[in-house]
Every structure is written in structure tokens, then in C-alpha cells.
Amino acid sequence: MRKVAESTIRRLSLYLRLLEEFEGQGIATVSSGALAGRGGTTSAQVRKDLSFFGSFGKRGLGYPVLELVAHLRGILGLDRRYRVAMIGAGKIGSALVQYRGFRQRGFDVAAIFDVDPAKIGKAWNGLTVQDIAALEEVVKAEKVDMAVVATPPDVAQPIADRLVALGIKAILNFAPVQITVPDDVVVKTVNLALELETLSYALTNR
């Protein structure tokens, strides 16, 4: 089961969302074609993606919605909640902390950090912004599972190093720099300017 492409995982997330919609509509069974249609892919792709993890469907019938939802939650590790540390109480950090989608999908912000004395001590969405100096202490006490790095680019790497030293194995990085970590740590970088630049390229080359 090791070594599944990231693109496959992203599609599984997408299928899960669609299945939850189907579930809400009381639909009991769904075919690979139906899942593909609204997910922007093909039925063969859906079947291949699922087949990496088992055979969940019935030939001639399709996939039982409820069961498949449960399986996908298990595969994606979404049958539990995660405690997230937000590093950086700037614009992006602020937006993310308040973003309901995170909590809805099982991710709870357990602590917020910043360097700015003007921000430290302020209450934010029920949490107090803490001094980044207390990172080690608080991350341990709060049993943090993941970190979101929303800092200026120059401190992203040193912060990541401290997180890695603390044993954090998953980092979502919004700083516009590449972060280097050991092999057993996963970093996903979301670079907003980069996304706009791919659009700029597409606009230019038509």
C-alpha cells in the first residue's frame, strides 16, 4: 500500500467530498462514472485510484456510499482530529485561524504564535497569541500534531527546523520559500504568488 501518487490522494479527498454530498442526498450506491463526472476525471481513474487500497465496489452495481465514505476517511486518516499550531499571526494566519473549513474537517487550531509584542497576548478566536519563544514548551503541552507556517520568508526555515526538532512530522507552509526538512517530515507549500504566476503564464501564452 506504500507509494501511492500524491495526485491519487488529492482525488481521494475530492471523491470523499462528493460522496458526503451523495450521502446527504440519501443516495445509497454510486458508480465510478458518477463519481468521475462531478470530480473532473474519468471512471477508469476512479476505479484505479480506489484499487490501490482495496476493492470496495460490487460489479454490476457500483460502490456503497456509506461504506466508501468510511473507507476513504480511514485511508486519509480523517477518522480522528488533529491539533494544529499556527505560526505567524499576520494576515494569512488570521484568516486561516478563523476559517471554519479546517475545524469542520477535523483540524483544530491548538495554539497561535508570533514574534510581534503588539500581537502577543491578544485573544484570537478564543485563543491567546503566544510568544514564539514559548514554541517548544507550548507545542509539547498542547500535544500538537501539525504546524502551519505563515511567517515572512526569512524565518520560515529556522521555524521549520525548530518544529522538526520538536518531532512535528507535517508542516503546511504558506511562506513563499522552499523549506528543507528530513525525509520523514512532510511539507506542503502553498505559494499564492506562484499560483497567480501560472495564471499569468496561461494568459500570456494563448
Next chain:
Amino acid sequence: MRKVAESTIRRLSLYLRLLEEFEGQGIATVSSGALAGRGGTTSAQVRKDLSFFGSFGKRGLGYPVLELVAHLRGILGLDRRYRVAMIGAGKIGSALVQYRGFRQRGFDVAAIFDVDPAKIGKAWNGLTVQDIAALEEVVKAEKVDMAVVATPPDVAQPIADRLVALGIKAILNFAPVQITVPDDVVVKTVNLALELETLSYALTNR
């Protein structure tokens, strides 16, 4: 020159950022290896990526930093500024409007829209939040090039339809839904929950 992989374009953006750093340090020439090192890729990849667009280097020497910066800006369409409409003055919209990285890299927010009467008329970063009803009128008057959709999921598709009807060809979508548009329109979706879910998967399967 048509049909270059998106992964290539994303790396070009990355190279551009690194080259700008080198430029700031007064470094005149850089090898593919040096570009690769800090960009998380290989020298062969760098050379291949660049070779899609021309040959910019000197054998035995490397690439002239200033020239390559200019070339990459041209390739990515970053030798001009873009006028961006922000749809949705919620948390994410607010963070993005204030995000300096956008303006720094040539993207100016030209208008902000919302449906909420409590928000309409408020000044934000020098711009007044406008009624979404005025979308058509304002987008034309402001000569908008691109749109950022930061709305609740249920209105993302109808908004995208109106943008497409207005002739907008590039949309950056932060709503957690798949948006369907004609072939000549580019949509990039950034789904924050999805990114966390790929981390959850990685954490679970080790």
C-alpha cells in the same frame, strides 16, 4: 513552444525568485546546479525546463543572472501588471487583499465585491467593497484581467459563470469546489482543506 507542463512553469517561477535573490547579491552568473540546489530539484531538470524556451546559458560558464531574469519574466508574462478583482470580502479575501506579495509581483487588486450589505461600502486597503450586483459594470470599467474567487462554495460556480461571460480568462479559486469553465479559460483551485488532508494521509501512512 506550446504544451509545456504546468510543473515546468511552477519551477520557472521558483527559479525566477532565486535568480532575483542572486541578482540582489550582485552575482552575475549562475550554473544550473546552483539554481537546482536551492530550488529542490536537479541540474538536469533546470536545463531541460529552460530548454523548452530557448538556450540562455553559456557552456562552461552558466547562465547570466540578469538576462535570465528578464527572459523568465517575459516567458511567465510578468513584464506587465495585472488588474485583479477579488470576489468575496470574507476572511480569505481580506487576507489576500492585504497580502503585499501580490502587489510586489505585479498583481494589483482593482476591485473587491461582496453580497453582505454590512460589508458593502466599507473601505479596505484603499478600496471600497462593492455590491456583487455591480460586478459586470465595475469589471468592465476597471479593465480587470483576472479574478480571485473567495466565496462560499455554493456561489462559486455562478460567480465563475458571470466572470466567464464578462470575458475573464483566468480565475484563482479558493472556494472548496471544482469549478467548470470553457476550455479557453484557466482556473487554478487552491483548496486549503485538501492540502491538510494530504498531510493527514502522510502522517497516517508511515
Next chain:
DNA sequence: GTTTGTGAAACGATTCACAGCT
């Protein structure tokens, strides 16, 4: 001697197509 530019090889992901189950 160093480093580019690029065909060729290797690798990885998607699509095809069909046997097998319901």
C-alpha cells in the same frame, strides 16, 4: 576543466479494454 543543451532511457501516471462478478 566546466557546464550547457539535448536525444535516449527510465520511470511514473493515465487510459484502454476486457474478463469476471452481480
Next chain:
DNA sequence: AGCTGTGAATCGTTTCACAAAC
């Protein structure tokens, strides 16, 4: 008859390796 599960074929991307340029 309908739809899954999956090997085989196809397509696309990355890596290799080396001749050519400096």
C-alpha cells in the same frame, strides 16, 4: 445487461549521459 477490478498499452515527465561550446 451493467459495472468493477486490473493487466497491458499509451502517454507524459524526469533522469541519464555525452557531444559541443567555452
